[in-house]
Amino acid sequence: xxxxxxxxxxxxxxxxxxxxxxxxxxxxxxxxxxxxxxxxxxxxxxxxxxxxxxxxxxxxxxxxxxxxxxxxxxxxxxxxxxxxxxxxxxxxxxxxxxxxxxxxxxxxxxxxxxxxxxxxxxxxxxxxxxxxxxxxxxxxxxxxxxxxxxxxxxxxxxxxxxx
Numbered sequence: 816x817x818x819x820x821x822x823x824x825x826x827x828x829x830x831x832x833x834x835x836x837x838x839x840x841x842x843x844x845x846x847x848x849x850x851x852x853x854x855x856x857x858x859x860x861x862x863x864x865x866x867x868x869x870x871x872x873x874x875x876x877x878x879x880x881x882x883x884x885x886x887x888x889x890x891x892x893x894x895x896x897x898x899x900x901x902x903x904x905x906x907x908x909x910x911x912x913x914x915x916x917x918x919x920x921x922x923x924x925x926x927x928x929x930x931x932x933x934x935x936x937x938x939x940x941x942x943x944x945x946x947x948x949x950x951x952x953x954x955x956x957x958x959x960x961x962x963x964x965x966x967x968x969x970x971x972x973x974x975x976x977x978x
Contacts, residue, residue, distance in 0.1 A: 852913040859886075859917030867925065874925060883922040890915030 863883045867874050875882040893899065894911035901907065 848909060852909060855910060855913035856917040856920065859914045860921050863918055863921040864924075867921070881922060881925075883918045883925070887915045887918035887922060890918060 863875075863886070866882065877885070890911045894908040894915065897908070899907040899911055
């Protein structure tokens with residue numbers, strides 16, 4: 816009887832130690848993933864900001880769509896698609912999402928800077944307030960206009976200002 820209690824105590828202790836080792840390994844893996852994500856977000860943001868800075872227009876765009884916005888959409892779509900899930904335990908989609916987050920950060924920073932500069936210019940010109948239409952026009956001007964809205968031609972939904 817005493818031997819049975821002793822062996823069950825040893826087995827219980829070994830199981831607890833094994834569980835603690837697995838938890839420590841998981842924490843280490845999570846820490847490495849966090850460091851990799853930070854490097855990917857920062858590297859992507861730096862590369863896109865560098866490319867945008869070298870462009871005479873201030874942003875690299877293909878057919879009117881900014882590269883940073885395109886890369887963000889493609890990277891997140893790739894991450895959600897499941898293509899980077901190689902096995903049940905090997906899911907690399909977090910890396911695609913990190914690249915998409917870096918690209919989206921560059922796009923949001925560029926748009927925020929542009930809107931802030933427009934607001935400052937209007938304030939310096941003696942205008943007390945920028946109209947909502949001017950700011951919306953600047954933000955929506957970053958993308959080409961839609962051809963269809965809710966299944967109808969976009970001209971039907973276009974708001975025209977009175978002259």
